[in-house]
Amino acid sequence: MNHANKMVSTADILNASILIVDDQKTHALILEGMLRHAGYASITSTTDPYAVYALHRENNYDLILLDLKMPGMDGFQVMERLKEINTDDYLPVLAITADHDLKLPALQVGAKDFISRPYNLVEVLMRIHNMLEVRLLHTMVKNHSKVLEQTVQERTANLRQSEARFRSFTVMSSDWYWEQDADFRFTMISATQTALAECPEQLIGQTRWEGAAGTEGNEWTAHKAALEARQAFTDFEYKFRCDNGNIAWRCINGEPLFDSDGAFTGYRGTGKDITRRKQAEERIHHMALHDALTGLPNRTLLLDRLDQAIGYAGRHGHAVWVLFVDLDRFKFVNDSLGHKGGDQVIKAIADRLQSTTREMDTVVRLGGDEFVLVLPQRADETMATDAINRMMEAVAQPIVLETHQFFLGCSIGVAVYPADGTTSEALLEHADTAMYRAKEMGGNNFQFYTAAMNARLLERLSIEKDLRNAIEREEFVLHYQPQVDIRTGRIVGMEALIRWQHPTLGMVLPHRFIGLAEETGLIGVIGAWVLHTACAQTKSWERAGYGQLRVAVNLSARQFTQKDLVQSIANILAETGLAPHFLELELTESLLMNDVEAAIEILQGLRALHVQMSIDDFGTGYSSLAYLRRFPIDVLKIDRSFVRDMTLDSDDAVIVKSVISLAHNLKLRVVAEGVETQEQLMHLRILECDVMQGYFFSNPVPAETFGQILREGKCLAMEAGGS
Numbered sequence: 001m002n003h004a005n006k007m008v009s010t011a012d013i014l015n016a017s018i019l020i021v022d023d024q025k026t027h028a029l030i031l032e033g034m035l036r037h038a039g040y041a042s043i044t045s046t047t048d049p050y051a052v053y054a055l056h057r058e059n060n061y062d063l064i065l066l067d068l069k070m071p072g073m074d075g076f077q078v079m080e081r082l083k084e085i086n087t088d089d090y091l092p093v094l095a096i097t098a099d100h101d102l103k104l105p106a107l108q109v110g111a112k113d114f115i116s117r118p119y120n121l122v123e124v125l126m127r128i129h130n131m132l133e134v135r136l137l138h139t140m141v142k143n144h145s146k147v148l149e150q151t152v153q154e155r156t157a158n159l160r161q162s163e164a165r166f167r168s169f170t171v172m173s174s175d176w177y178w179e180q181d182a183d184f185r186f187t188m189i190s191a192t193q194t195a196l197a198e199c200p201e202q203l204i205g206q207t208r209w210e211g212a213a214g215t216e217g218n219e220w221t222a223h224k225a226a227l228e229a230r231q232a233f234t235d236f237e238y239k240f241r242c243d244n245g246n247i248a249w250r251c252i253n254g255e256p257l258f259d260s261d262g263a264f265t266g267y268r269g270t271g272k273d274i275t276r277r278k279q280a281e282e283r284i285h286h287m288a289l290h291d292a293l294t295g296l297p298n299r300t301l302l303l304d305r306l307d308q309a310i311g312y313a314g315r316h317g318h319a320v321w322v323l324f325v326d327l328d329r330f331k332f333v334n335d336s337l338g339h340k341g342g343d344q345v346i347k348a349i350a351d352r353l354q355s356t357t358r359e360m361d362t363v364v365r366l367g368g369d370e371f372v373l374v375l376p377q378r379a380d381e382t383m384a385t386d387a388i389n390r391m392m393e394a395v396a397q398p399i400v401l402e403t404h405q406f407f408l409g410c411s412i413g414v415a416v417y418p419a420d421g422t423t424s425e426a427l428l429e430h431a432d433t434a435m436y437r438a439k440e441m442g443g444n445n446f447q448f449y450t451a452a453m454n455a456r457l458l459e460r461l462s463i464e465k466d467l468r469n470a471i472e473r474e475e476f477v478l479h480y481q482p483q484v485d486i487r488t489g490r491i492v493g494m495e496a497l498i499r500w501q502h503p504t505l506g507m508v509l510p511h512r513f514i515g516l517a518e519e520t521g522l523i524g525v526i527g528a529w530v531l532h533t534a535c536a537q538t539k540s541w542e543r544a545g546y547g548q549l550r551v552a553v554n555l556s557a558r559q560f561t562q563k564d565l566v567q568s569i570a571n572i573l574a575e576t577g578l579a580p581h582f583l584e585l586e587l588t589e590s591l592l593m594n595d596v597e598a599a600i601e602i603l604q605g606l607r608a609l610h611v612q613m614s615i616d617d618f619g620t621g622y623s624s625l626a627y628l629r630r631f632p633i634d635v636l637k638i639d640r641s642f643v644r645d646m647t648l649d650s651d652d653a654v655i656v657k658s659v660i661s662l663a664h665n666l667k668l669r670v671v672a673e674g675v676e677t678q679e680q681l682m683h684l685r686i687l688e689c690d691v692m693q694g695y696f697f698s699n700p701v702p703a704e705t706f707g708q709i710l711r712e713g714k715c716l717a718m719e720a721g722g723s
């Protein structure tokens with residue numbers, strides 16, 4: 001009230017608008033006079049009750065002094081009409097009456113107070129003052145609540161606007177908003193996101209875990225415990241299966257909700273679709289553990305799987321076989337096909353290896369042409385080599401690329417857990433060692449690891465180191481083995497055979513280092529040295545007057561596919577002055593058969609130089625006589641294994657016979673290798689073989705010794721056939 005008093009001043013009261021309604025003009029004037037005298041300034045009088053309604057509607061008086069008894073329309077009726085204007089049920093009416101009985105009914109109809117006639121001045125002014133004060137306060141409160149209402153309206157509009165803004169943000173952002181009740185059931189999900197629309201997370205009324213996949217995991221247990229403890233959580237990631245079968249990932253944040261009494265009412269938070277991120281992470285994870293070309297596990301995953309297999313086998317007393325697989329002559333294929341073709345070959349081999357293994361086995365690509373297989377033993381089986389044989393057969397199947405057909409073999413080394421090692425590293429190392437042994441054995445076979453192999457491996461490593469320095473230290477020499485015309489008995493040429501005079505190992509034969517030189521690429525330099533030395537030596541014997549001799553030089557696979565082969569041979573011939581037809585290049589049959597079309601092209605390039613070409617070890621490779629016609633060659637060398645057995649085994653005799661007649665049909669010379677006995681020579685002479693080479697006439701000998709033989713004019717004794 002104090003507060004209200006302060007707000008309504010005397011001036012406000014005296015300036016309030018007052019209407020006096022009395023049918024008797026004099027009464028109205030008396031009252032008006034009293035009021036003016038008391039200081040009221042805004043007073044209107046009327047004697048017409050019918051005019052009151054219009055006047056009040058227009059002026060909205062603060063106070064109406066209303067005579068109750070009037071002819072035509074009395075004060076009660078006037079009040080009824082005024083109610084139409086003052087809809088808030090407040091009639092600012094002070095009833096005037098001399099009749100005591102009308103006072104109560106007047107108050108009931110809506111009058112706020114009354115004044116009695118005859119007027120008591122103090123009472124009249126008092127009541128008018130009080131009434132105006134209440135009236136003005138009432139108006140003030142009404143206005144105030146109007147302002148309040150307006151403020152509320154404005155605030156509500158602002159709120160709506162910001163809510164709309166929030167909505168549009170959530171629509172535009174990849175996140176969404178959700179709410180749950182105290183049982184963690186969704187009560188609201190702002191579900192307009194495309195991600196959600198495509199793969200709705202949960203339905204209203206369901207819990208989050210009803211649609212999730214793999215909820216028995218530890219992370220879900222921890223999450224549910226956090227919910228039970230009413231804790232906020234951030235970045236909880238989980239996956240679930242959509243209706244279309246796809247797996248989707250979500251990341252959510254949430255906070256608990258409590259009412260004003262502190263009781264838990266549920267959770268609310270945001271959600272985000274992280275399926276793409278998870279897929280990318282999975283891809284990266286897969287890439288880190290797999291080989292990009294073949295999709296097979298890589299070395300990292302190998303170590304993991306092998307550790308697991310060893311752990312399991314150790315607990316159950318089982319074995320694990322570790323196979324180290326390396327393709328034979330892959331470098332040759334890769335060089336002749338280019339990288340793309342090489343990749344296709346690797347993929348094909350990877351598929352074949354996988355198709356021959358069981359589900360529990362692991363096939364790994366280490367890189368290049370190296371694979372590792374982990375074959376754990378099953379409880380009900382004994383490990384057998386059948387699996388390895390199957391693998392080798394699968395690899396050996398012809399590979400067809402465009403018009404090319406290839407044959408690849410592989411060398412496999414096997415180390416067995418626990419006999420050959422109890423750690424992944426030891427098993428891999430020993431399988432690798434065994435694989436090298438298989439390579440040394442000529443490839444296309446498998447070897448089980450033995451402790452002795454380690455010693456060989458160490459020797460190999462030291463040889464490899466020394467090989468690199470051998471050229472500079474001039475440790476290589478060529479030995480020459482005479483080739484003799486069987487009809488005339490005269491030396492017509494020689495094969496140049498490399499030897500390595502190793503400072504500690506002594507004389508090292510080619511089979512111990514040529515393969516290594518191939519693998520390390522040193523064969524390029526070594527091969528060029530051999531060619532140069534052999535041509536120069538031959539030319540010098542020619543100059544010395546020992547006749548015109550042809551020198552045969554072995555070409556390795558890697559040399560054969562060397563891009564500048566033709567040019568470098570032409571250079572050597574020019575440098576040494578040897579006529580091209582005195583140089584014979586020996587190529588092995590398997591080297592040519594690897595990729596027939598490419599081989600023909602290279603041979604044609606060499607043919608243009610007018611050098612001679614021979615097929616070495618004929619009969620040992622994948623003989624394809626059909627191709628012989630297409631190779632521009634001059635000589636066939638019958639492998640010494642046939643020569644050795646031709647006098648013992650009639651099959652071999654038949655083979656030698658048919659090779660000689662086939663070669664003659666094709667206008668090729670035939671050289672028989674490894675002739676060791678008189679009997680062999682006799683046979684060859686009967687079969688009309690052209691040239692012989694072998695211990696029977698001479699071992700390979702140093703150049704000086706060969707010069708000596710030439711000087712002496714050594715010939716094959718014609719009658720007896722001996723030297």
Ligand SMILES: Nc1nc2c(ncn2[C@@H]2O[C@@H]3COP(=O)(O)O[C@H]4[C@@H](O)[C@H](n5cnc6c(=O)[nH]c(N)nc65)O[C@@H]4COP(=O)(O)O[C@H]3[C@H]2O)c(=O)[nH]1
Nearest residue numbers: 497498509510511530554555556674675676694695696700
């Ligand atoms: N059992 C027996 N063996 C005989 C007889 N006559 C000769 N031999 C041996 O047979 C091999 C013939 O050489 P190849 O077949 O071309 O086989 C050669 C050839 O493929 C390769 N080689 C030798 N020198 C070179 C070279 O300079 N470059 C390349 N790339 N390879 C070479 O190493 C292989 C082995 O060479 P070597 O150990 O010198 O072995 C030589 C030779 O000593 C015989 O009557 N009985």
